[in-house]
Amino acid sequence: MANVLKRPRTDLRVAVAGLGPIGTRVVQALDQGIDGLALVAVSAQNPGKHQCWLRHLQTTPAVLPIEALCEAADIVIECAPSRLVRSIVAPFVGNGKTAVVLSAGALLEHDDLIDLARQNRGQIVVPTGALIGLDAVTAAAVGTIHSVRMMTRKPVAGLIGAPYLVENHIDIEHISEPLRIFEGTAREAAKGFPANLNVAVALSLAGIGPDRTTLEIWADPAATRNIHRIEVDSDSARFSMSIENIPSENPKTGRITALSVIAYLRKLGAALRVGT
Known part of the structure; x- marks a missing residue:
């Protein structure tokens, strides 16, 4: 040969x-x-x-x-x-x-x-x-996704200074219990929390877009990790997933x-x- x-x-x-x-x-x-x-x-x-x-x-x-x-x-x-x-x-x-x-x-x-x-x-x-599970979201999007909802819970230090908090005069530095500070779309979250919610935008781009992906953000004084929970309902599967990320030296970003x-x-x- x-x-x-x-x-x-x-x-x-x-x-x-x-x-x-x-x-x-x-x-x-x-x-x-x-x-x-x-x-x-x-x-x-x-x-x-x-x-x-x-x-x-x-x-x-x-x-x-x-x-x-x-x-x-x-x-x-x-x-x-x-x-x-x-x-x-x-x-x-x-x-x-x-x-x-x-x-x-x-x-x-x-x-x-x-x-x-x-x-x-x-x-x-x-x-x-x-995040986890973007492969599953991408696959589900080949069919029909009915809804995608995400809830994020973060330590206070990782949220301080976010434009949404500043513009709406929301003080989280002295809270003693979890506080819901935002509810809306991934597009709105990206504008209000540009250093925190790139994960929500990635989720929306993998699935049904930034205007149909809904989101809650909670500031939690007891939290030590960035916690994301996602629920997806589609014509091929219904699934939920969660991840608790250890922050990096920058508290807005997880090590992963x-x-x-x-x-x-x-x-x-x-x-x-x-x-x-």
């Missing part, structure tokens, strides 16, 4: 935009090695703050401004404030590349980015993040969010992929 020449595989180049708890964890995982991927660049609002630990990585990535990331990389992981999503995502998807977006709520304000990706064969990926991104990146080059 004649020898078959195998083409050498070129690693996909990855950039990470934002070096908070999530971005830092993703950078460290990439530096430790993920098959088929190479960390080539990072971007941060205060680059000098991160120079010391970046220099101790096995391979030090280039520290670049956001506008230079697209030229350097094939995939960008957005771990930045939501106001920067457009400037990070548009160049990548406009050039047929991939953007992994954690600030999913920003996509509701910039939904033209989805059209831009479609027109240029780019891709926007919203990782599972702090970064791990979800790392799991997605590992799937890209895996010989076996489990899940839809």
